[in-house]
Amino acid sequence: MRRGSSPLLRKPPDGGWGWMVVAACFVLMVCTRAVTRCLSIFFVDFQEHFAQSHANTAWINSITDCNTMLFCVGFALCYSPALVMIDRYFGRRRALAMGIGLSGSGVGTFMLAPIIQFMIVKFSWRGALLILGAFTSNLCICGALMRPIHFKNFAPPEDNEEKLEKTAGNESSLWRRAFILVSQSVSCWLGETHTLVRCPLFAAYLLSLLLLASGCGIPFVYLVPYAQSHGISFQHASLLLSLTGIMSIVGNVTYGWLVDCSFFRRRRWWCYVFAITLEGICSLCLPFAQHVPPLALLAGLYGYFDGAYVTLLAIIATDLVPAHLTPTAIGLTYGIHGLPYLLGPPLSGWMVDQTDSYTTSFLFSGSAILASAMLFAVATLVVSNPGPGGEAKASGQEGELISSGLSGNGAFPRPIGEATVPGMNCEGGRL
Template sequence: MKRGSILSSRSLEMSEKKTHSAAAPDGGWGWMIVAGCFLTTVCTRAVTRCVSIFFVEFQSYFSRDYSATAWIHSLMDCTTMLCAPLGSYIGNRLSSRIAIMIGGLLSSAGLLLSSLAASVEFLYLTLGVLTGVGFALSYTPAIAMVGSYFSERKALAYGIAMSGSSIGTFILAPSVQLLIEFFSWRGALLILGGLVSHLCVCGALMRPLEGKRGRQKEMDLESGKKVDFLNIDIDESKPSDAKEYSFLLIPDFLLLLVSFLFLAYGCSVPFVYLVPYSLSSGVSPQQAALLMSILGVSGIVGTTTFGWIADRKCLRPYRVVSYMLAVGSEGLSCLFLPLLNVFSLLVPFSLVYGYFDGAYVALIPVVTSDTVSSTHLTSALGVVYFLHAIPYLISPPIGGWLVDQTGSYTATFFLSGVSLICSAVILAAVRVIIRCPRGSSSAITPVFSVT
């Protein structure tokens, strides 16, 4: 009887521990989730950024202009964001692990087929659409998984995870240039397809936090009961269908979405046109690829430092302010880019722009989670990235059209910088306008505050 009492208390203790672990353990297997998300951003966002390195090759091989080749990058980015809710849906209904693995297979197939392309239009479908869909299924669920495992150290965890895009850019940019020189653009795409297939490995790391059903299985195992391992665990803490998108009624979240629209238009243009602009200024192909690497290195510092700073207890209520500073500074640096036409001047631009780009990339899921709570984070990120789709689709072709019409990159970079600044100004203005009346009532929390 005494032994049964001990076993019972031990089972109760284990059950309590598992209940606590299901509520953001801030460590443990969470760091493996961070590692998986890190590799996912390498295989998705870093690869997307490096697609611009192929543009000169595509223009020469297919005899097409800037705007025609820019549609490839636009379609890839647009499809990735447009299908983000699909990734959220699969992640919520099945599991993030399944969504990421399916995405890895689709995106790898898209890159492999792109190596066989006979026209730019074929690349629109394979490299733009198919690869973009695969990235969409992998990217959003991986990011949301980090938010479910971290609370107190959320910004730091996201800083490390999202630095994958910067580190990946640093490594892949010169590597892709070398692959093109040694194996042609077809061979380079083939090798990138093999790299992206590692998303399946990333998906295998995404073990979900155990809900009630998972805890019951472990208790059954301890008591010797037969367990059906073929059943998929369902986390009962997930929101029901009726409440899954209730966060769309939160005013602060709607304001964030407006800011994200301007951000999405401006942020992708420099990554698309920095290499072509550098080449037109007389910079060698190797130096142009090095500029992309510098963007990546600087982004690493930006994601980690802003992630660490935003996690400080005294600064947590001001994470959105950090986001605004990062986006506004990025826009200002973009305005000066047309004045920089030699390699020695383009290096400081890459350092500054990359730093603040890494900062805001790490802060997007953080401020989103602070606004809607981690319960709705997967669906909310799906909506956030979905709204990125149209700006991502039209900004590079508009930039290419401006280059073709004016013979200069000045208008393209100026429009990008103004859009980024508007993103920060909108949030700042609305924050001041809404906070003033709220200040008279202590019952209402200030806009974007973190409790």
């Protein structure tokens, strides 16, 4: 839809059709992240049927998870765009809206885990996968609810879409026009990405995500087989995964509400560090729990803090960049976050094969998560320039513009309430 065909808004509506977008994102998370998380329930069946090691079997979960957030096929085509749409519709209540949308992952995990366990018993693992494939077709409905929205208080120097269409429109060949559109779109994306990674704090954020994603997916993959290895029944082991799902919902919503409060809004980077620190500690403690009660406690806490930090991923990314670069920043954030999913579970599976124990895998997971928290905390202290009381400096009434930006063409504006950046731009300079 072209910008001229819909009214231009001065600031995000913080409601209205935005709640339909949140509902669509909620269902989308059930059909994507919840389904990929529940693949760990198939782990033992896959391993026994194909007679493969833990490392080789873990590639199934790794490729699926990585594809969801990184490669431009399958679930990746709807995951990041849904979060960008929530960011467009919400300003001051953005974290709460993001938390509600992302809680679909926890709700889906809670609901699907026992259902999948029943379907495996009733229809075998092949039948269960066929039913899950049909279930994910609901993504088509979610896509239909994503209505575009545009603003008049900020814009890039030139509308890239119109520029590309103008250039391609001079070509008569359909294939040549398509090639020009694709090549120039890729060139534009590479230019924006290069600009973003030159921001010291955003670059540190991406590096911390690499460490975080290297460890955070491991407990979801190995929790069920770990519990079964200690004599816990398949039904109870599946319920542990459901527990992580329900606590993830609580983490999504409560953390989303918390960081929208005035006191925490400008301190949400530290809320993020706190969440992943405790998540890492929970992972370190998992190999010392061998019975249902302690496993249930740690699984619940792990799920809560996992849901809490996931709510803030896109929020922090948009805090660090100008408004018109938000889609690129969110896509880059989830792309970097998804990359380690390809190698993390197989590497931990190799550790299990070598040591015949899950202890090393969980210790690796917790150490990687804690290293991520430490890296981002140190980068925030070193690079940022907070105002009095640790708060970012901002002035003006609601709807006025603050600079979050990039030098070069000057600082690009973003409406108050959409970003709270501690006084630095993406060239590493001070505002």
